[in-house]
Amino acid sequence: MHNSSAKLLIIDDDKVVRASLAAYLEDSGFQVLQAGNALQGLEVFEAEEPDLVICDLRMPQIDGLELIRRMGEQQSETPVIVMSGAGVMSDVVEALRLGAADYLIKPLEDLAVLEHSVRRALDRARLRLENRRYREKLEVANRELQASLSLLQEDQNAGRQVQLNMLPETPWEVDGLCFAHKIIPSLYLSGDFVDYFRIDERRLGFYLADVSGHGASSAFVTVLLKFMTTRLLYEFRRNGAFPDFKPSDVLAHINRGLINCKLGKHVTMLGGLIDLADDRLTYCVGGHLPLPVFYSNGEATYLKGRGLPVGLFQDASYENYELQLPASFSLTLVSDGVLDLLPGETLKEKEAVLPERVRAAGGSLDGLRQVLGLAQLGEMPDDIALLVLNRNLA
Numbered sequence: 097m098h099n100s101s102a103k104l105l106i107i108d109d110d111k112v113v114r115a116s117l118a119a120y121l122e123d124s125g126f127q128v129l130q131a132g133n134a135l136q137g138l139e140v141f142e143a144e145e146p147d148l149v150i151c152d153l154r155m156p157q158i159d160g161l162e163l164i165r166r167m168g169e170q171q172s173e174t175p176v177i178v179m180s181g182a183g184v185m186s187d188v189v190e191a192l193r194l195g196a197a198d199y200l201i202k203p204l205e206d207l208a209v210l211e212h213s214v215r216r217a218l219d220r221a222r223l224r225l226e227n228r229r230y231r232e233k234l235e236v237a238n239r240e241l242q243a244s245l246s247l248l249q250e251d252q253n254a255g256r257q258v259q260l261n262m263l264p265e266t267p268w269e270v271d272g273l274c275f276a277h278k279i280i281p282s283l284y285l286s287g288d289f290v291d292y293f294r295i296d297e298r299r300l301g302f303y304l305a306d307v308s309g310h311g312a313s314s315a316f317v318t319v320l321l322k323f324m325t326t327r328l329l330y331e332f333r334r335n336g337a338f339p340d341f342k343p344s345d346v347l348a349h350i351n352r353g354l355i356n357c358k359l360g361k362h363v364t365m366l367g368g369l370i371d372l373a374d375d376r377l378t379y380c381v382g383g384h385l386p387l388p389v390f391y392s393n394g395e396a397t398y399l400k401g402r403g404l405p406v407g408l409f410q411d412a413s414y415e416n417y418e419l420q421l422p423a424s425f426s427l428t429l430v431s432d433g434v435l436d437l438l439p440g441e442t443l444k445e446k447e448a449v450l451p452e453r454v455r456a457a458g459g460s461l462d463g464l465r466q467v468l469g470l471a472q473l474g475e476m477p478d479d480i481a482l483l484v485l486n487r488n489l490a
Contacts, residue, residue, distance in 0.1 A: 121214070137151065148197075177197055238323070277484070291303055301343075377419040391428065399417070425488075459484070464482060
């Protein structure tokens with residue numbers, strides 16, 4: 097979206113033309129600065145740091161082309177729109193080669209053409225800035241994740257700390273929702289992982305993953321999961337594809353990545369997205385059991401869902417499920433290691449107990465810690481992960 101309050105600098109030795117352009121653009125909501133020649137324009141440019149420059153090509157002492165060169169020497173990415181009455185093609189080519197955003201022929205019979213050019217140049221500059229910031233963030237994330245992999249290979253103690261640093265803040269409160277997690281590894285490193293994050297102003301994403309196996313080899317995959325989800329989020333932002341961002345896209349992306357890496361590991365996952373604007377949960381199941389437990393009005397039940405594990409089948413596809421969220425609720429995601437803490441001889445018997453435990457816990461993570469006795473655990477045969485998100489619980 098264009099910035100109507102952007103600061104513009106007009107450089108033109110024709111006072112009448114300059115004043116006319118400034119008046120029109122000010123009426124369009126822009127803040128306009130003026131300079132009568134290139135030298136004065138450079139001084140204003142350095143002092144005020146405008147968002148965009150409009151300059152005449154033919155000016156005494158220093159022309160518009162030289163002005164663009166000098167601005168380029170300052171490593172400036174400020175867009176420049178060049179105007180000229182000469183209309184010489186070689187000047188047009190040279191101005192564009194030097195980085196001019198547009199070239200307009202004077203006299204401008206319709207100033208709306210100039211305004212359109214200004215808004216388009218500002219939009220492009222904004223997108224370039226956002227893409228650069230996204231690239232920088234991705235590069236930082238890549239460096240951190242590469243360092244994480246190296247540390248995991250060198251030392252399990254350092255690896256455990258890396259895993260803890262990759263985990264999100266707990267509890268994390270955002271827009272009335274509270275996310276909290278607990279991970280208990282059976283060994284020093286865990287193959288279970290959770291994450292939650294803001295996608296954009298109206299949407300939040302989260303997932304719980306359980307990597308096959310235990311220890312360092314499974315922990316390596318959790319680092320890879322963090323990298324793949326971070327990169328996917330970056331790609332969606334860069335391509336402007338956020339309206340289509342779905343949990344099934346994430347699981348399909350990770351499925352392809354794990355198969356291509358040929359690590360001999362697969363993952364069961366639960367991924368979800370909450371649209372804050374319409375209080376709608378969209379989630380996807382990747383071969384994970386138990387299913388999420390939904391708690392509201394004193395009742396706890398499993399959500400429906402099914403899907404193949406992630407990283408096993410090349411042609412696997414994943415389905416999105418939707419749920420309208422009430423004003424007060426909690427959603428509990430757990431890895432299958434939790435089933436070892438529940439009574440029962442069979443898997444079916446153990447799964448039947450979990451909603452009862454969530455209800456007894458009041459849908460909270462602290463309550464689950466107590467009813468499951470997590471503080472008194474000894475040696476466990478499997479990693480344990482819990483992710484609970486809730487809103488307006490008493």
